[in-house]
Amino acid sequence: MKILVCISKTPDTTAKIAFTDNNTKFDNNGVQWIINPYDEWYALVRAIELKEKDPSIVIHLCTVGSADADPIIRKALALGGDEAIRVNADSHDSFFIASQIAEVAKIGYDLIFTGKETIDYNGSSIGGMVAELLNLPYVSLATKFEQSGNKAIITREIEGGEEICEVEFPVTVSCQKGMAEQRIPNMRGIMAARTKPLKVVEPIAIEALTAITSFELPPAKAGVKLVSPDNVEELIRLLHEEAKVI
Amino acid sequence: MSVLIYIDSADGHVKKSSLEALTYGSTLATQLGVSAEAVILGNSNDDLAALGKYGVKKIYHANNDLLNHVDAQVFTNVIAEAVTASSATVIIFSNNVNGKSIAPRLSAKLKAGLVSGAIALPDTSNGFIVKKAVFSGKAFANISITTPVKIIAVAPNSYKTIAGEGTAEVVLLNVTVDTPKIKITAVNKVTGEVPLSEADLVVSAGRGLKGPENWGMIIEMAKLLGAATACSRPVADTDWRPHHEHVGQTGLAIAPNLYIAIGISGAIQHLAGVNRSKTIVVINKDPEAPFFKAADYGIIGDAFDVVPKMNEAIKKMKGL
Numbered sequence: 185m186k187i188l189v190c191i192s193k194t195p196d197t198t199a200k201i202a203f204t205d206n207n208t209k210f211d212n213n214g215v216q217w218i219i220n221p222y223d224e225w226y227a228l229v230r231a232i233e234l235k236e237k238d239p240s241i242v243i244h245l246c247t248v249g250s251a252d253a254d255p256i257i258r259k260a261l262a263l264g265g266d267e268a269i270r271v272n273a274d275s276h277d278s279f280f281i282a283s284q285i286a287e288v289a290k291i292g293y294d295l296i297f298t299g300k301e302t303i304d305y306n307g308s309s310i311g312g313m314v315a316e317l318l319n320l321p322y323v324s325l326a327t328k329f330e331q332s333g334n335k336a337i338i339t340r341e342i343e344g345g346e347e348i349c350e351v352e353f354p355v356t357v358s359c360q361k362g363m364a365e366q367r368i369p370n371m372r373g374i375m376a377a378r379t380k381p382l383k384v385v386e387p388i389a390i391e392a393l394t395a396i397t398s399f400e401l402p403p404a405k406a407g408v409k410l411v412s413p414d415n416v417e418e419l420i421r422l423l424h425e426e427a428k429v430i
Numbered sequence: 431m432s433v434l435i436y437i438d439s440a441d442g443h444v445k446k447s448s449l450e451a452l453t454y455g456s457t458l459a460t461q462l463g464v465s466a467e468a469v470i471l472g473n474s475n476d477d478l479a480a481l482g483k484y485g486v487k488k489i490y491h492a493n494n495d496l497l498n499h500v501d502a503q504v505f506t507n508v509i510a511e512a513v514t515a516s517s518a519t520v521i522i523f524s525n526n527v528n529g530k531s532i533a534p535r536l537s538a539k540l541k542a543g544l545v546s547g548a549i550a551l552p553d554t555s556n557g558f559i560v561k562k563a564v565f566s567g568k569a570f571a572n573i574s575i576t577t578p579v580k581i582i583a584v585a586p587n588s589y590k591t592i593a594g595e596g597t598a599e600v601v602l603l604n605v606t607v608d609t610p611k612i613k614i615t616a617v618n619k620v621t622g623e624v625p626l627s628e629a630d631l632v633v634s635a636g637r638g639l640k641g642p643e644n645w646g647m648i649i650e651m652a653k654l655l656g657a658a659t660a661c662s663r664p665v666a667d668t669d670w671r672p673h674h675e676h677v678g679q680t681g682l683a684i685a686p687n688l689y690i691a692i693g694i695s696g697a698i699q700h701l702a703g704v705n706r707s708k709t710i711v712v713i714n715k716d717p718e719a720p721f722f723k724a725a726d727y728g729i730i731g732d733a734f735d736v737v738p739k740m741n742e743a744i745k746k747m748k749g750l
């Protein structure tokens with residue numbers, strides 16, 4: 185079995201969010217970059233677990249990004265995976281990125297894992313787009329994944345609960361909490377990652393369907409209205425009469 | 431030309447988030463001077479014509495038993511036929527679980543630019559620019575869709591439903607339905623609880639509650655208010671509460687009218703998932719807790735003292 189894990193790079197969750205160039209560009213200044221948590225903790229680690237059970241499994245990682253993404257992809261390789269492919273292009277257009285991943289995936293994977301969403305652009309779109317471009321079934325928001333012969337048995341979130349489904353490979357799956365537990369790369373993994381192949385390929389020509397025109401920061405809060413713990417009824421009155429939310 | 435709204439339903443009933451999408455879509459249709467139409471798949475127990483009160487004039491109904499369960503691949507092809515039938519130039523989804531799996535497929539199929547998680551109507555004065563939350567709610571981006579056909583998935587709870595007058599014409603949409611490649615073998619729904627993603631009111635608690643045995647008063651408050659319950663990440667990680675209650679940057683992002691945070695410090699990753707809530711109430715014994723900076727109302731106090739008092743006060747207000 186061959187698995188393709190889609191890896192993206194995002195600012196660290198504590199990064200200061202600011203913009204430059206008249207609010208049209210994200211301010212990279214002083215920002216630490218990490219592997220998007222959903223891609224790392226859930227998609228990649230679950231793929232590694234599957235390979236630990238069945239060493240014949242081959243795991244490829246794919247990222248669409250400029251050379252800035254190399255440290256991230258090396259870190260991912262330190263966790264596991266056999267080789268990585270970086271498509272040398274920077275874009276925030278989901279369709280552009282999905283088309284590049286679909287092109288890489290054309291050689292044929294049984295399983296394509298993505299994260300549930302990127303924590304910077306929050307599209308939760310790329311997995312579905314890749315699946316459509318490759319005419320594959322797509323199971324989104326998976327919380328559990330098991331392989332059983334030529335089938336995948338997947339638990340996924342639905343509104344107000346979960347459902348369990350079966351699907352024959354090949355399939356695209358987006359991963360979230362529940363799939364696996366976060367791991368920390370060890371020294372052996374870090375050393376091994378240095379010699380694992382990282383192929384750089386040029387993007388195919390694709391017209392983006394969207395473009396970011398500007399960013400805004402949310403307006404500051406007016407400040408908290410404090411109520412004494414001895415006057416809890418006042419809080420309930422304020423929520424009822426002033427905020428009108430209960 | 432039309433704005434076509436996908437009506438999502440569960441067990442034969444239209445979801446609340448779809449009423450928001452209907453209102454959003456028909457308001458946009460008026461803004462663009464085109465007709466507002468909708469499409470629904472599968473059998474329905476609701477009076478579809480009555481959905482006209484949300485502004486739609488025509489509803490395409492693919493009334494086929496095979497469409498009673500959402501399969502994104504199958505649904506995408508059916509909705510694409512409705513897009514053709516209605517000559518739609520804008521397609522609206524709710525960015526709920528189903529919207530997130532269908533809208534991207536439709537976008538790739540039709541090469542129609544998608545903005546998911548929109549929080550306001552597009553600015554169409556010069557182009558077509560949609561605002562969405564990015565960086566998990568820490569900022570907003572204005573995104574221009576540059577294709578002739580456009581898709582917007584509206585963030586749940588960010589656009590208010592408006593009901594007026596009117597009935598919609600319901601037309602049957604005859605389609606060929608493919609066999610789904612995905613076979614559903616079990617569905618486990620938590621019944622009787624308000625789904626967190628759609629909840630208007632949310633009561634949430636964190637590690638300050640010390641242990642799972644103390645959640646009784648939180649659940650009681652949620653019941654009294656008709657609210658959903660949520661929690662911080664360490665609480666879900668240690669299995670004090672189920673995973674689906676975890677909100678934040680790596681959990682669910684929500685935007686209810688009221689978010690009550692009890693014994694939660696307000697770490698940046700937690701705030702990221704809840705800071706679009708309209709009103710935030712914080713109960714924390716530490717006056718320095720960062721959550722107070724993001725709050726509208728707060729009590730500095732011990733949850734074990736304050737929460738039971740709040741429950742009594744709510745009962746009194748509700749005359750219970």
Ligand SMILES: Cc1cc2nc3c(=O)[nH]c(=O)nc-3n(C[C@H](O)[C@H](O)[C@H](O)COP(=O)(O)OP(=O)(O)OC[C@H]3O[C@@H](n4cnc5c(N)ncnc54)[C@H](O)[C@@H]3O)c2cc1C
Nearest residue numbers: 636637638662663678679680693694695699700715716733
């Ligand atoms: C990459 C990454 C992603 C993360 N994603 C998320 C996420 O999605 N969601 C999330 O929630 N966290 C997330 N976290 C974790 C986050 O940083 C915090 O650690 C977490 O939110 C803290 O949870 P807490 O507030 O429940 O616990 P604590 O930080 O331990 O806070 C407990 C609070 O309870 C108060 N308290 C204690 N006793 C009482 C009492 N008797 N009465 C009233 N108040 C009391 C304390 O003063 C304190 O403020 C993430 C972290 C990382 C690194």
Ligand SMILES: Nc1ncnc2c1ncn2[C@@H]1O[C@H](COP(=O)(O)O)[C@@H](O)[C@H]1O
Nearest residue numbers: 190192248298299301302307308309310
């Ligand atoms: N630039 C990228 N390169 C490779 N995979 C990506 C990229 N961006 C997003 N993905 C994958 O697609 C998932 C969903 O991203 P999004 O649709 O942007 O929320 C992520 O969790 C990744 O697995």
